[in-house]
Amino acid sequence: MSTAKPKFQLRRTLGGISTPLAGLLLIMLTPLVAQGATYTVNNNGDSATASCPSNCTLRAAIRAANGNAGKDTITLPNGGATPFTVNLTRAGTDNTAERGDLDITDDLDIIGLQEGGRNIINAGGISDRVFHILGSASVTMQNVSIRNGAVTNAPGAGIYVSNSATLELTNAEVRGNTVTFDPNDTSVNFTQVQVSGGGIHVDQQAEAIIGTSDIVQNSAPGNGGISNAGRTEIRQSLIDGNTASAPGGNSTVRFSNGGGIGNLGGYLAMGSSTVSNNRSNNQGGGIYIINQGLNLGLVTITNSAITGNEALFNGAGIANFGPATLNNSVVANNLIDVDVNNNGGNGAGIYNHAANANLDVVNSTVSGNSGAYSGGGIFNSHDMTLHNTTVYDNRAQPCASGCLSTNSQIGGNQLTLFRTSASNAPNLILTNSIIVDGANSNPNEPACAGSTNYEVFIQSIGNSMSSDASCNLNVSGGDLVNVTTPDLDPDLTTSTDVNGTAVDHTGVHALLAASPARDAGNTDACPLVDQRFMLRDLNCDIGAYEYGATQQQANIYVDLKASINDSPDPAPPNVTEEPLTYVVTITNQYVDITAENVTVVVNLPASYQFSRVTMASTGSPPSCDEPTVQNVLTCTISNLPGLGRAEFFISGIPTQEGTITASVNVSSQSQPDAFSQNNRDSEDTVIDPEAADVTNFNGGTGGSGGGSLQPIALLLLLAGIALLRGRGRSA
Structure with a gap:
């Protein structure tokens, strides 16, 4: 009779007690679930001691809800033609909601009932933020407009999601909130986080889900609309007109990143959303992505538009310094706005830079971006892949004199590769992609350019197309070079509605009938759908658009991405106190469909002595079997929501010197x-007896890498390492 293999799952047990008795004891010992109350606001004043329900202000209702165990509900009334508006007037500072911002410390739903609109909560009279969510409170807000919060040297003027709290916004607006920076306050040790998130700031252990909402016209020294250091999902939302601008000149300009969104090492997933008309006085006019300490973060952008954003320096659309993916999206018409001192930047569309910068672009369009000294469309100095991507009609204008750096003199309308040092070279992998000048491109500049010998860092897998020979494409591998008549529709077009729903709104350059890109792709390497989620032909086209495709497939396919990273690397062999840990991250990159019956197979090195699996505390936890004798670990995930992720850590001891390789594969059954x-x-790991005690995850050397190390998961990982060390000492 065979014995089922054990599952690595966390379970609570009562050892030595029979199951029925244990169940009875659990029932007896379980506290009664507190019943939440409902508070109906009927007074738009700001009294903290008003009586609910007879004379109930929003502040009084929140204070009552904070003191009542269980999840409470607060409703705001329908004001008819004039929205019911709460004006906060009780200035001061505390964490009890008596004065200043509205502090929420217990689970709460706030629901606006304004017909056809949103109830307004206006903090213009208190010189403080609007909401502060503390502790582990779980808060939802629907049909509300959060306005005119203001804080100095503190994050989150509209909403501050702190500690391990969670926030969910539905049909909400966060408008006109402001974080300001006072450099004369010597009592504060300033970091980017402390002056971030004009609209919303999410702390490292906190979570936010932003759905069908507008984050507009907020400002901060850094990350004007949203700053995320924890876990944030943005769905069907608008991030528009936000500003990142720190005063004080060069001493504080480092804060002025991320006009629309700043991801500060957190997990950020955005789908079916628009980031537009935002501005940064430094980098990342639309989106700014950077790692913070041990937290490597992970950013996924799907079916979204990053358009019309501005920056003074690099990455008017996206400035990326960490692992990220861009799928079925458009980065278009972003502008690097050269200032009066002729200080300009690079990568008007996308700026991919620094040691952990790792960007995968699939089924996407980079078009009409301008103002860059180098890399009108894309500037890349690290790892990037372009897969069925269209880079077209971008413009670069190299700096002629008084340039800040040599990379400002390189040029390159569509794409620039820059080597930052002898040991740090860029890497670009091209498959089925278009890199072509258009009518608005600089006629004096090539499509591609770079630092000395940049061509050797371009790896064409084949079946790509360029307007000249500067992109180092491989004609013998099916590439098309010197295509001066690409026959692309010069206007960005969107797909027509399908059954009344606009599935894709991102914009793509359609192929015209005579385009040489038609049927010229490598079908084995093509995604099954194009940027519009239209089913591709058996003979697929080059670029993001499939000519003649009419069948919409947005809600049929999933897009699962696997990544694996190691720590430490190099690692010592046979040292129990220093285990080698792999972090495995599985992401469902599409927006609207849940991946079901997901199987994750991890092939561990033969010389790796497996110890344990630790699940991350967030996301969708998998269930793992015991590894086979071949050291194959199989895990299953029953369902993984759109834009969701699963993450787990594998710990063990390498036993032999040399380079070992672990791999992961994911599929939906x-x-x-x-x-x-x-x-x-x-992931390759060097096993060396001289390896130092390193506890930081690097960006990964194999595949795409880029798993996210969230703070809670990091604590679990370190706890596992400590346990292994303890075992080693007691042995």
Whole structure:
């Protein structure tokens, strides 16, 4: 009789007690669930001691809800033609909601009942933020407009989601909130986080879900609309007209990143959303992505538009310094706005830079971006892949004199590769992609450019197309070079509605009938759908658009991405106190469909002595079997929501010197995967007896890498390492 293999799952047990008795004891010992109350606001004043329900202000209702165990509900009334508006007037500072901002310390739903609109909560009279969510409170807000919060040298003027709290916004607006920076306050040790998030700031252990909401016209020294250091999902939302601008000149300009969104090492997933008309006085006019300490973060952007944003320096659309993916999206018409001192930047569309910068672009369009000295469309100095991507009609204008750096003199309308040092070279992998000048490109500049010998860092897998020979494409590998008549529609077009729903709104350059890109792609490497989620032909086209495609497939396919990273690397062999840990991250990169019956297979090195699996505290936890004799670990995830992720840590001891390789593969047993090329990843680790005690995750050397190390998960990881060390000492 066979014995089922054990599952690595966390379970609470009562040892030595029979199951029925244990169940009875659990029932007896379990506290009664507190019943939440409902508070109906009927007074738009700001009294903290008003009586609910007879004379109930929002502040009084929140204070009552904070003191009542259980999840409470607060409703705001319908004001008819004039929205019911709460004006906060009780200035001061505390964490009890008596004065200043509205502090929420217990689970709460706030629901606006304004017909056809949103109730307004205006903090213009208190010189403080609007909401502060503390502790582990779980808060939802619906149909509300959060306005005119103001803080100095503190994060989150509209909403501050702190500690391990969670926030969910539905049909909400966060408008006109402001974080300011006082450099004369010597009592504060300033970091980027402390002056971030004009609209919303999410702390490292906190979470936010922003759905069908508008984050507009907020400002901060850094990350004007949203700053995320924890876990944030943005769905069907608008991030528009936000500003990142720190006063004080060069001494504080380092804060002025992320006009629309700043991801500060957190997990950020955005789908079916628009980031537009935001401005940064430094980098990342639309989106700024950077790592913070041990937290490597992970950013996924799907079916979204990053358009019309501005920056003074690098990455008017996106400035990326960490692992990220861009799928079925457009980065268009972003502008680097050269200042009066002729200080300009690079990568008007996308700036991918620094040691952990790792950007995968699939089924996307980079178009009409301008103002860059180098890399009108894309500036890359680290790892980037372009897969069925269209880079078209961008413009660069190199700096002629008084340049801040040599990279400002390189040029390159569509794409620039820059080597930052002898040991740090860029890497660009091209598959089925278009890199072509258009009518608005600089006629004096090539499509591609770079620092000395940049061409050797371009790896064409084949079946790409360029307007000249500067992109180092491989004609013998099916590449098309010197295509001066690409026959692309010069206007960005969107797909027509499908059954009344606009599935794609991002904009793509359609192929015209005579385009040489038609049927010229490598079908084996093509995603099954194009940027519009239209089903591709058997003979697929080059670029993000499939000519003649009419069948919409947005809600049929999933897009699962696997990544694996190691720590430490190099690692010592046979040292129990210093285990080698792999972090495995699985992401469902599409927005609207849940991946079901997901299987994750991890091939561990033969010389790796497996110890344990630790699940991350957030996301969708998998269940793992015991590794086989071949050291194959299989894990299952029953369902992984759109834009969701699963993460777990594998700890063990390497036993032999040399370089070892671990790999991961993911698949759904129920649904086809639209882009199977990202289902696998691998990680090489050097095993060296002289390895130092390193506890930081690097960006990964194999595949795409870039797993996110969230703070709570990091604590679990360190706890596991400590346990292994303890075992080693007691042995």
